[in-house]
Amino acid sequence: MSAMSKLKSALSHPDEDVALPEALPTAEMLTTRLANLADGDLRPDALRAGILALMRQTLDQGRALIRRRLENGGRGEVCLREATALTDAIVVSLADFALHRVFPTAGPTRGEKFAVVATGGYGRKEMAPFSDVDLLFLLPYKRTPRIEQVVEYVLYLLWDLGLKVGHAVRSVDECVRQALGDITIRTSLLEARFLYGDDKLYAEFRKRFAKEVVANTGPAFIEAKLAERDSRHLKFCDSRYVLEPNVKEGKGGLRDLQTLYWIAKYVYQVDKVKDLVANGVLLAEEAQRFAKAQNFLWTCRCHLHYLTGRGEDRLTFDVQGEMARRLGYTDHAGTSDVERFMKHYFLMAKDVGDLTRIICATLEQESQRPPRFAFLRRLKPSELEGFVIDNGRLSIRDDRHFRDKPVDMVRLFRVAQWHNLDIHPKALRALARSISTLGPKVRNDPEANRLFLEILGSRKDPEVTLRRMNEAGVLGRFLPDFGRVVAQMQYDMYHMFTVDEHTLFAMGILHDIEKGNLKDEVPMACEVIHIVSSKRAQSVALMMHDVAKGRGGDHYILGAKVAEKLCPRLGMPEEETETGG
Incomplete structure (x- = not known):
């Protein structure tokens, strides 16, 4: 042969x-x-x-x-x-x-x-x-x-x-x-x-x-990986709500979950993130959220590779529709299959952000990484407007804090804003477990609404605080109309981000205009903004400018009707309501 x-x-x-x-x-x-x-x-x-x-x-x-x-x-x-x-x-x-x-x-x-x-x-x-x-x-x-x-x-x-x-x-x-x-x-x-x-x-x-x-190199490794993560986020617009997200490298994507895995494996010598539950770093429900988000992103990435025939990790507009169909999304209640898919994607990316913030804060603390205000590490937890400062972060004394004082779900962010403090993972976890108590009673509470207006009108950048509130789910619960546009796509050539992310960026830009930081880019706006009759009416109007998108009809007309109901609830008089609406 x-x-x-x-x-x-x-x-x-x-x-x-x-x-x-x-x-x-x-x-x-x-x-x-x-x-x-x-x-x-x-x-x-x-x-x-x-x-x-x-x-x-x-x-x-x-x-x-x-x-x-x-x-x-x-x-x-x-x-x-x-x-x-x-x-x-x-x-x-x-x-x-x-x-x-x-x-x-x-x-x-x-x-x-x-x-x-x-x-x-x-x-x-x-x-x-x-x-x-x-x-x-x-x-x-x-x-x-x-x-x-x-x-x-x-x-x-x-x-x-x-x-x-x-x-x-x-x-x-x-x-x-x-x-x-x-x-x-x-x-x-x-x-x-x-x-x-x-x-x-x-x-x-x-x-x-x-x-x-x-x-003995855990703190240095955490520092390096988080710096690497921050640099990568900047490269990808520093937002998890970019309309053409990168499933692997983008903020809220697989690389963020992998960073958590690397840090956990390095510091705790565990092979699976779920093993962090036994170490007290994660709660059981957080480990489940991690696994759910990870499998969703894995599934998206695998389908995306097969659909494009190459190692493509961006969910570009031209593939989003077919991805939605492959993953079983259908049109429902006036929302198209692709809109439902992308909203689900961004909500999963938000979950990744929540987990990243909680886990990294816990790991930083346990590995003795210096906080933003290093001198505070030497102090025992001290009282601050009903909260405590724990290792430089604003925290609570017990897990029932927000159930007993639901208005503090808003106050927490105002105090953190005023004192330039990060929020402790203990407080974030308690907040997540109590979020269901943020209902009509809190929304109609004069003190809660006063605190929210102070956040909007603060001389300290409201964007950071509003973004924290949005990530924690508080903003959408406190303003249900805003909650409807969280993770909502905008299919037009004028927007790069979801409706909520676009609005929060706009709030940051408004603050920069007020501070005169954009004199070279928008000199007239930086000049006339100081003669506006009501700063808080201006801020509320900006928060509401896209809030009615996705409801059919002219969103600015529908948004004005939302503002007409919201402003009195916030405690604004009729004159400001007319101006803001």
Whole structure:
């Protein structure tokens, strides 16, 4: 039988589980099939062609199966795990084949042993359809000629399969040294996962990484990752409500959740965010919110990759409609399928923001990261207008505070604004658990409305405080009409953000005009703003200017009617109501 005939024969009888597109292949199955090819006495070039044909067939069938399952209503979490498993099977079987069949040796020395390790997103088993394959070839000492041959053989096969492979070949010493000097390498190695080879070598690496890199560097790592996050947010407009959001890198996206995962894993040595519940960092319901938001974003990203046919992570206008249909959204109650999908997306991004704020604040505090006002750390919790200052943050004494004093759900933000204080995660959690008590009684309370008007009219930027209120869900509960436009899309060429985000940005710009910070951009506005008869009427009018969008009809006419009812409730006289409306 000729070499080509042997090759065709070997490929025409694949294992049943691989041939039938109902189950993904395992490394053991592929190793057996590769061994069958090698036993066919093929020439090296024919053998390599056979290996590529087998692996390409495996990859194509596996990808088709994973995609079909997702598009038939599967979860993004399953899609990622299956893509990881498929890649594992290919990488492990090729490494084993290269080591034992292509470059065999009777008695390998200690220096010829190595481990294949998955890093980055591949390491944490989060492979989207077009994700990179990040590999570390871990060595005990310096490279040997044989190990270099094995590594090259495996890499060239993976590249020829069309996989995007990022790789490093390092000794344990090199891993430790480079991790200490580079936060990106350190983060990647934090997610290292053993695939194949010398497991004792991998265990040595994990032990030294924990002892020499992670130990006593928690605060510095948190500082670096949060700075990295802030820089990334600025690059993506520093808003989670951009109308064409980036599912991976944007604010409120997967990278924010990954940052929380990295910090949690680094500080608490846990492999899953849900394990933070036992450490008291997360409540059980917060861990559930984390998992729900993560799976939603994973599902979006996987569908987006399949829809665009590439590693695209932006939900651009041209794909949002098809994404909505793929994810099962339908028109309902005057709202289109795409509007419902995008509102759901932005609400999930808001959840990510809530969790980020709470978890990071808790981790910063527990790792002894200095607060904004370092001298306050030396003080015991002290009283401040019915609240307490705890490590430089405004907090409460007990979890029933807002249930007993519901008006304080508004007062909390006014006091924080006036004293330039951050809000403690304990207060935010208690607020979330008590938010249902913010109903008509609080909305019609004169003190609550007075406090809200003070927030709007403060000389201190109201945008920051209003944004905090919106993130906590208080703003939409206190102003139900505003709550209707939270996370609402605006499909026109004049807006980049959702209605609520657009309004909050506008409030910040109004404050900058009042302070004279925009004299070069809008000199006339900076001049005439000081002759406005009622500053608070102006602020309320700006808050209400888009509040009736999405109701049909002229939103400015409908918005005026909303203002006519709201202004008296806020305690504004008829003259101001007419001006603001």
